[in-house]
Amino acid sequence: MATGNKMDMHPALIGSLSPTVSPDKVINFSPGPTSLPKSVENEIAASFTKSGFTSLALSHRSPEFIDILDKTTATLKRVMDIPDNYEILFTHGGGHGQFAALPLNLCHELSDVATYVVNGTWSARGRDEAQKYCNAETIDGKDPQTNKFTHFPELTEEDINVQSKYVYLCSNETVNGIELHRLPKLPESRKHIPLVVDASSDFTTKPIDWNGDNVGVLFACASKNIGHPGLTMTVVRKDLLGEGKASPLCPGVFNYTTNSEAGNLWNTPATFNIEVVGLLMNWLAREGGVAANEQRSIAKSQVLYDVIDNSNGFYATPVPNKMLRSRMNLPFNIKGGDDTLTKKFLIESWEAGMVGLRTLTPFGVGDYLRASLYNGVTEEQAKTLAQFMITFAMNNA
Amino acid sequence: MATGNKMDMHPALIGSLSPTVSPDKVINFSPGPTSLPKSVENEIAASFTKSGFTSLALSHRSPEFIDILDKTTATLKRVMDIPDNYEILFTHGGGHGQFAALPLNLCHELSDVATYVVNGTWSARGRDEAQKYCNAETIDGKDPQTNKFTHFPELTEEDINVQSKYVYLCSNETVNGIELHRLPKLPESRKHIPLVVDASSDFTTKPIDWNGDNVGVLFACASKNIGHPGLTMTVVRKDLLGEGKASPLCPGVFNYTTNSEAGNLWNTPATFNIEVVGLLMNWLAREGGVAANEQRSIAKSQVLYDVIDNSNGFYATPVPNKMLRSRMNLPFNIKGGDDTLTKKFLIESWEAGMVGLRTLTPFGVGDYLRASLYNGVTEEQAKTLAQFMITFAMNNA
Numbered sequence A, B: 001m002a003t004g005n006k007m008d009m010h011p012a013l014i015g016s017l018s019p020t021v022s023p024d025k026v027i028n029f030s031p032g033p034t035s036l037p038k039s040v041e042n043e044i045a046a047s048f049t050k051s052g053f054t055s056l057a058l059s060h061r062s063p064e065f066i067d068i069l070d071k072t073t074a075t076l077k078r079v080m081d082i083p084d085n086y087e088i089l090f091t092h093g094g095g096h097g098q099f100a101a102l103p104l105n106l107c108h109e110l111s112d113v114a115t116y117v118v119n120g121t122w123s124a125r126g127r128d129e130a131q132k133y134c135n136a137e138t139i140d141g142k143d144p145q146t147n148k149f150t151h152f153p154e155l156t157e158e159d160i161n162v163q164s165k166y167v168y169l170c171s172n173e174t175v176n177g178i179e180l181h182r183l184p185k186l187p188e189s190r191k192h193i194p195l196v197v198d199a200s201s202d203f204t205t206k207p208i209d210w211n212g213d214n215v216g217v218l219f220a221c222a223s224k225n226i227g228h229p230g231l232t233m234t235v236v237r238k239d240l241l242g243e244g245k246a247s248p249l250c251p252g253v254f255n256y257t258t259n260s261e262a263g264n265l266w267n268t269p270a271t272f273n274i275e276v277v278g279l280l281m282n283w284l285a286r287e288g289g290v291a292a293n294e295q296r297s298i299a300k301s302q303v304l305y306d307v308i309d310n311s312n313g314f315y316a317t318p319v320p321n322k323m324l325r326s327r328m329n330l331p332f333n334i335k336g337g338d339d340t341l342t343k344k345f346l347i348e349s350w351e352a353g354m355v356g357l358r359t360l361t362p363f364g365v366g367d368y369l370r371a372s373l374y375n376g377v378t379e380e381q382a383k384t385l386a387q388f389m390i391t392f393a394m395n396n397a
Helices: A002-008 A038-049 A064-080 A094-106 A121-130 A256-261 A271-286 A289-309 A339-351 A379-396 B002-008 B038-050 B063-081 B092-106 B121-130 B254-259 B271-288 B289-309 B337-350 B380-397
Strands: A086-091 A114-117 A137-140 A169-171 A196-199 A215-221 A233-239 A330-334 A369-372 B086-091 B113-118 B135-140 B167-170 B195-198 B213-219 B232-237 B327-334 B369-372
Touching: A038 B038, A064 A086, A064 A271, A086 A256, A086 A271, A094 A114, A094 A121, A094 A215, A094 A233, A094 A256, A114 A121, A121 A137, A121 A169, A121 A196, A233 A256, A271 A289, A289 A330, A289 A379, A330 A339, A339 A369, A339 A379, A339 B289, B038 B271, B063 B086, B063 B271, B086 B254, B086 B271, B092 B113, B092 B121, B092 B213, B092 B232, B092 B254, B113 B121, B121 B135, B121 B167, B121 B195, B135 B289, B232 B254, B254 B327, B271 B289, B289 B327, B289 B380, B327 B337, B337 B369, B337 B380
Parallel strands: A114 A137, A114 A169, A169 A196, A196 A215, B113 B135, B113 B167, B167 B195, B195 B213
Antiparallel strands: A086 A233, A215 A233, A330 A369, B086 B232, B213 B232, B327 B369
């Protein structure tokens, strides 16, 4: 038992990101915040060693910052193919801020109806927050066979109240490992209802058919694929903006119309965070745009799912439907959740430089570990983990 | 007229922060965001060139970040002498976010009363936002003689509704140049009402008698004296926290109790921004704490007010009462607002490396320029501006 206690205090088991290998050998599989692509991190470092002000010290009203803001918006629109009938907002508050902002902007009355597809931790949190500001109806996304969040429900006419101001979904559930690789089509009779998408954890990793899929609002907190914490990017279709559309209870910092009319300068925006998003968008453009990025995401995740599927049950992932498996976050357990083996895996992978495979969150996933493969993780790094998993399975089968 | 137009397009007149002098000669007098003390900026640069992860890439659940958060909080409490009956929150949303958060946390019902002392741009914005969430009564802080925001009203028993959930004030009005060097005392019969203080632009520059002055909540956006945009620090007295105290309409990201109970991890906090606040607090401790910082603030502002007061009316500041003049933001005009001389001053000072003296904000201050003297500005830099002003006056009187 003494050994067990000692093991529990091992830094690998409490989520340490500082293993004993040389720092340049460390691979960050954290579910976010996490590393950005190396070339972007190098550009950030260079901006802090150049002479003159860094963007930390730039007034948001200065022509220097306005230039950063304009270029970031333009590159983002170009690489993500965002049509001109959409507005880009950079606001405070993170994803949780948007959970409140959405109903407060799209529902004028507390009695207005919105439909929430709940198929995991984040869509549930979004729905719970929305219930303060609208009549949030739920489409239960649990698999009826298992009563677990392991699938995505069909969206039928009967399930979607025709009065809904919007239909909300989370396109990648980081905890449950479920991803919609393309946005779903609403039934013909519900196509007038705008889709609202929490794309916090998969934005930039697949194309979006903005008008074709009737996207009303799509938001992404920056700290997974496009930057670091403290900023949220929200794409809003312009017909949803306008004086008097938001609830009178909407805080100014969350009001889409107010922020849009002020050109993202209604209050002081997170200037440096916006610059980092711009650097990430330049990286995306350099690396072949969103189509090439999707191919990289497929490749990175496939190499790990292949190990899991070919492990004769040594590893298992909770999502049976391969069409819904997340390319961003891969939950897996070891021998059905064997505690000793799971700890051994965590310690040995950590000692080999792989960190972030178990984060101490309040959203328990039981015995599952999780590899997150955002833009900061390369295909080679995913292969390093895959090779480790194969070797570990051979040694411990 | 052609000359006039050409002058209007001069970079100095549109707020450029990049004059033609060598970058290390530039002095940033911006009203915020602005520069941090040089040694803090150097520490930030060093963190980006060390090997291993920067805090941009740290999971907020990792022991490495928790250590940063704990140390930042501890140092802040120590240098600002914050007693144990107060909680420190680091939230999103900036000062404007707190304008909404305050009534949403301290008023359970929309009909609850709060008293707002409005004596400038920011207290007016705070009151306007609060009117969405409570019955915000106003103490008009305009000077009855001039009908301008150039003084601070006496706070009488008659002016403060005894039912008020709080009395709100802004301890430094950046646009109007008015500062309370100590917090006001409420009349004896109103001492049960907690004070709420927007200290966004003067926090760390003078001591606060937390319990003695009955401070209920004090907040500061980071981008003036303690960091960069994307973070707000809020100090909340613990008796104001508790399940069910906030309005049911309070967004989770703004809920003091929720964020306090979650140890600032209810949603992903602005990790890097918090690290920077920690570096600033270490700087404050190294440089003699808040008492020494107040002496520096007095010295920096005095050297400039002396130039103004001794200029025979060449320069003028709008605040007649010296006891209320801001040490943080010094508005001044030139020969009663002479347009040609003002532009000449802006261009010549910019060419000498002094920037940020006029920012293109929506809060017009007429013909006034403004020198802001936050923690990033040294006494020597203030003297450089003073010397420039003296020479300019001699050459253009």
